[in-house]
Amino acid sequence: MPGQINWVELPAADTAKARAFYSGLFGWGTSEFGGDYHVIDNGPAGAIAPREDGFTHPRVYFATDDIDASVKRIHELGGTGENVQAVPGVGRITHCHDDQGTPFSLYEPAPQE
Template sequence: MSGDIAWVELPAADTTKARTFYGGLFGWTTTEFGGDYHTVDNGPAGAIAPRAETFTHPRVYFATDDVEVSVKRVHELGGTAEEIQDVPGVGRLVHCRDDQGTPFSLYEPAAQA
């Protein structure tokens, strides 16, 4: 449903330490998805990912039925959006900021065959 939290990414300077921490705290296990990106197996829909200069706080992805329409609305409301990214087999996503500069992301799931 549009507006629901669909995915959360936790940035970590050391993903091995982060996986140990959250595993000890919540019992989470993870699976490497690619590179140093680890999806959570038995917790919230999300991942532990390498921290980057532009990715220092948890990133929340809100579900949308049409990412292009949502990006247009973000702009109309005074926010900004980066380029939409297509992730094969996953869907489409875009990183945005609201009209006060708060970062968030939008996610449109891939169509089911």
């Protein structure tokens, strides 16, 4: 459903330590998705990922049925959006800021086959 939070990414300087922390706290298990990106198996829809410049706080993804139209609307409302990226077999994403600079991301799922 558009506007619902459908994914969260937790940045970590050391993903192994973060996975151990959240496993100890919530009992989460993870699966490696690629590189040092670890999908949470039995918790919220999301992942533990390497911390990077500009990615130092949890990243929230909102669902959208049409990411291109949503990015256009973000710009019309005074926000900003990066180029849309395709994630093979998953869908399309983009990182954005609202008109006050608050970061958020959008996710459009891949079409069902």
